[in-house]
Amino acid sequence: MKFKITVFAFLFGMAITMAQQKKWTLEECIVHAEENNLSIALSELDFEEAKIGESDAFGNFLPNASGTITTSANTGLSFDPTTQEPVTTTILTANGGLSSNVNLFNGLRNINNLRRAKMNSLASQYRLDDLKDDIRLNVAFAYLNIISAKETLVTQKAQYAVTEQDIKRTAELVDAGVLPRGDLLEIEATAAGQEQQIVLTENQVIISKISLAQLLQITDYGNFDVAEIDIDVPKSEILIQTPKEIFAKALSFRNDIKFSESNVALAEQDLKISKGALLPTLVGFFNYNTRYSDQERFNNITGVLERESFSNQLWQNDGISYGVQLNVPIFNRFVNKNNIERSEINILRSELQLEQTKLQLETDINQSYVDVKSFAKAYEAAEKNLEATRLAYDYSKERYEVGLMNAFEFSQTQSRVDNAEADVIRTKYDYIFRIKVLEFYFGIPLSLN
Secondary structure: OOOHHHHHHHHHHHHHHHHHOOOOOHHHHHHHHHHHHHHHHHHHHHHHHHHHHHHHOOOOOOOOEEEEEEEEEEOOOOOOOOOOOOOEEEEEEEEEEEEEEEEEEEEHHHHHHHHHHHHHHHHHHHHHHHHHHHHHHHHHHHHHHHHHHHHHHHHHHHHHHHHHHHHHHHHHHHHHHOHHHHHHHHHHHHHHEEEEEHHHHHHHHHHHHHHHHOOOOOOOOOHOOOOOOOOOOOOOOHOOOHHHHHHHHOOOOHHHHHHHHHHHHHHHHHHHHHOOOOOOOOEEEEEEEEEEOOOOOOOHHHHHHHEHEEEEEHHHHEEEEEEEEEEEEOOOOHHHHHHHHHHHHHHHHHHHHHHHHHHHHHHHHHHHHHHHHHHHHHHHHHHHHHHHHHHHHHHHHHHHHHOOOOOOHHHHHHHHHHHHHHHHHHHHHHHHHHHHHHHHHOOOOOOOO
């Protein structure tokens, strides 16, 4: 038994360790966010509610049915409901019935309501999918922020390691009397600044992880991490397309466009429902009633007072009624007229919203297109600047080591290299993200492969 417990504890511990060591890929993060993000969960509830609305609309085609039972006792003068004769005593009576009615015609509103309910479900689906699109982009942005911060941290630590070597070498030259002690202090100050930047970047890595974990509804921030991957600038052919071509493609599949289009269709359907209120309605009805009384009655055959049994009274005193009812709207204080005008205004509002959504999409695509090109140039310029500063650093280092440059000037050269490397990393991931955004507008799924 102890052996089984030990094995179970070992396996359980291994499972926890493996869970803690999980490194999330971008694809896994996106899938997890779609399944667990709170905003998506709320939108999914709206979609489920819209599906229930379909059931409500379908139910309007069916007849309703209800049953009633009433029991009462009266003392004093009252009327026996089974004979309609006055009695002066305590009388116990019971009434029961079933009723049903069904809409035979109501201005096609039931049909139009059912169509509207189906349209609303589709609109809710588009709204949910559009939210997922936004979450995917947010996850990708947060994911790249972590990768960028980690890469920056690796570079800073490598720079600090070089500075430590410079400190060691300078200290030896100072002890040998070749360099003044001020040069050592200058390099140590540079190292202190690099340490500070390392701490700040470590904090940035932590904050970036927390931001992504919150999108994924993961609360174990300490054990959350992303996969260690090397991301090169992708060779994307998206720039072969013009902004107009990307926009035309986006119009065919973007969920925000489909959602706005579905709102126009809903508004048009609401107008049909409002106009249906101007037409007559025809309702069919059916009622069944019966009653019971505990009063005794004189039997002409036997010549004695008798109380009819409960079951006999139910069928002896029952009755049915059925028929149809026609209602013709004549005047209802402009309610129908005003509802029609509101529906017409809502159609115009929905159409304008659709055009605004298209305009915003076109603006976003053009902005993303410009961003890709500008960040591509910024990344290219940053790489060239880094190459130049590294050459300048190597030259400065040679001059510093032979005493032709003081420590302050050398530290400034090193700082320029540090800044240039940081700019390369920043512009690289800015460029990658903008490419992914533009590809996303063109219908290419988010991926870092």
